[in-house]
Amino acid sequence: MIPRVHVRRLDAAEALADALDRPASDQEGLTGHTVIAHWPGLDDYTTDEQPTWTSEEWANHLDAPSREHPFAAGPRDDRFAIWHADVRLAPVHRHLTAPEWSEIAHRLARAAGIVTPGDTNGCRWIAVQAQPRRLDLIANLICPDGTWTTQPDLLRRLVTEYRRLETDLGLLQPFHAPPAPHTTAAAHPAAAPTAVGAAAQLAQLLHQLADEATGPLATVRGLVEHAAHRLGALPDAYGPVSEHQLDWIARRLLSIQQDLGAVADLAATPHRTAPAPALPLAHPTATSARPLSTP
Secondary structure, three states: OEEEEOOOEOOHHHHHHHHHOOOOOOOOEEOOOOEEEEOHHHHHHOEOOEOOEEHHHHHHHHHHHHHHOOOOOOOOOOOOOEEEEEEEOOOOOOOOOHHHHHHHHHHHHHHOOOOOOOOOOOOOEEEEOOOOOEEEEEEEOEOOOOOEOOOOOHHHHHHHHHHHHHHHOOOOOOOOOOOOOOEOOOOOOOOOHHHHHHHHHHHHHHHHHHOOOOOHHHHHHHHHHHHHHHHHOOOOOHHHHHHHHHHHHHHHHHHHHHHHHHHHHHHHOOOOEOOOOOOOOOOOOOOOOOOOOOO
16 A cells, blocks of 8 residues: 655645546435445535535535644634645555555554543544545544544544554455475484574564565565655656655565565475485496516
């Protein structure tokens, strides 16, 4: 998965337009196939007479807390309350079903701190799945009581959840370690217990480094991918060039993870290397004796 967290905005219409890839409209209704998840308090604002809202009505609904609490301010004493993030599937990932997209939306909303399970008084948020292989989360960080939703350690928590989702949904490409060398049971005496224990500890350490869900390399790779997309969105000429360089670095990090995993798999399975075959003893060829010639 490829994440991106946008710069916070003053109103939701711009974020919603980016998610839809078209301006918000008072004519276009967004069904449950587009708005696939939302904050639990939304049911108090919907009626059976109007089951579908236009994109403009969704934007107004998200902006309402900002209007109702004009003096609410963020940690930096600002009014940029509209938070927006999106996640895209990598080209190698399979297509996802609607329930899988919904699960991604709810899990990322929890990781981002915009929803707490069981809390109906949290901030307003929606998940939009309008573009192929992409999901957008949009939230107003101002809660109904006027408090501001905090998002401590946001990037690390999001990246960690991205990696868990990739694992849980089977989006990771399988990597098979090379086969261990052929061994023979009687080649050498059993390996010393201390050597086996040391190899197991090193294998565990390497597995932790290479782990796709919680390993540090996966976290760094996610941050690099995020920075690449932020740079790619800049209007300056150096943005696309830097994005390409960071994408290449991310691919190198993935290769390093896979190599570490292969080494860890080998270290975790002690094997005895078969000795080189003994060279055969030279046997002189029997020859018939010849009498010495006499002068």
